[in-house]
Amino acid sequence: MASANGLVKVQQKQPLFSFGVISDVQYADIPDGRSFLGVPRYYRHSIQVLQRAVKKWNDHENLKFAINFGDIVDGFCPKPESLNAVQKVVKQFETSYCPVYHMIGNHCLYNLPRKDLLPMLKMPTANDQAYYDFSPTPDYRFVVLDGYDISAIGWPHDHPKTMEALKILQEKNPNSEKNSPAGMVAVERRFLMFNGAVGKEQLEWLDKILQVSTKHEEKVVVCCHMALDPGAAGYEALCWNYGEVMEVIHRYKCVKACIAGHDHKGGHSIDSHGVHHRVLEAALECPPGSDAFGYIDAYPDRLSLFGTDRMASTEMVFDL
Ligand SMILES: Nc1ccn([C@@H]2O[C@H](COP(=O)(O)O)[C@@H](O)[C@H]2O)c(=O)n1
Numbered sequence: 001m002a003s004a005n006g007l008v009k010v011q012q013k014q015p016l017f018s019f020g021v022i023s024d025v026q027y028a029d030i031p032d033g034r035s036f037l038g039v040p041r042y043y044r045h046s047i048q049v050l051q052r053a054v055k056k057w058n059d060h061e062n063l064k065f066a067i068n069f070g071d072i073v074d075g076f077c078p079k080p081e082s083l084n085a086v087q088k089v090v091k092q093f094e095t096s097y098c099p100v101y102h103m104i105g106n107h108c109l110y111n112l113p114r115k116d117l118l119p120m121l122k123m124p125t126a127n128d129q130a131y132y133d134f135s136p137t138p139d140y141r142f143v144v145l146d147g148y149d150i151s152a153i154g155w156p157h158d159h160p161k162t163m164e165a166l167k168i169l170q171e172k173n174p175n176s177e178k179n180s181p182a183g184m185v186a187v188e189r190r191f192l193m194f195n196g197a198v199g200k201e202q203l204e205w206l207d208k209i210l211q212v213s214t215k216h217e218e219k220v221v222v223c224c225h226m227a228l229d230p231g232a233a234g235y236e237a238l239c240w241n242y243g244e245v246m247e248v249i250h251r252y253k254c255v256k257a258c259i260a261g262h263d264h265k266g267g268h269s270i271d272s273h274g275v276h277h278r279v280l281e282a283a284l285e286c287p288p289g290s291d292a293f294g295y296i297d298a299y300p301d302r303l304s305l306f307g308t309d310r311m312a313s314t315e316m317v318f319d320l
């Protein structure tokens, strides 16, 4: 590649590290079905997609870790089978040679309460929290957000966070069925029961992480089950307080990409501050024999996603 001064700029060929990605496996031992909007869902096949993902990651031989973007078991899984189903999917993830980092999705919480789910997902958290960060190399940091911190699902019914979430839904969603966005306009359509928000404490924690990352000149990738930019996903798949989260992120220049799941068709946008938003295509919606997973090569100036089949490949180049 030629540069303005006539010198040839050699693009770094070897990534700093690589990591696997998959989202919305939503496994259940039930017949194929459809989403509320009629999109086919292959509940039994999705664990085969995961199986092939792990094989591909293992064959790669050089992945430092993998990230699962949430929703490992579908809400239609019969409740007496939830524990077994979650264990079965976790066990499949555990066939990966590299460590796998998980995050919470709404479907995970339809199946198991947080107190049962978190230990099974072995999140590297100090307490009951489901948000954490890790740094695979001195150049990069990953922040995993808990978008269901304030949520009407997953907490005990009388928990203050359940109350706070129900209050938000009551104020923002006029429908008696709180999963319905009927009559709601544009980004207001995100105020649905299957979404949630990042709480105040978590926002303060995020701010501190980004402060330190800036000081250490780390590039940060933010991971969340729900999308954080309306350009990358349907309005219904946005985190309730995506604006507050992005306000914190935009205070700093270290966040280069936000990666999410939840909106099964996938998407990509670059926001007004140059942050990439990549929503990953769902494993659940792969017709038998097809796949949706990938791996990302991380470079000093870009993230290159290599998707398989229904997961699109994306080059995410950023300013330093
Ligand atoms: N009562 C409802 C429930 C859902 N929707 C819309 O369907 C989509 C999500 O449903 P899934 O089957 O994919 O979980 C989403 O677009 C909702 O807004 C609805 O309109 N009414």
Ligand SMILES: O=P(O)(O)OC[C@H](O)CO
Binding pocket: 024, 071, 106, 107, 194, 234, 236, 237, 262, 263, 264
């Ligand atoms: O995976 P679900 O069933 O929570 O669906 C999420 C919606 O598609 C978001 O718009």
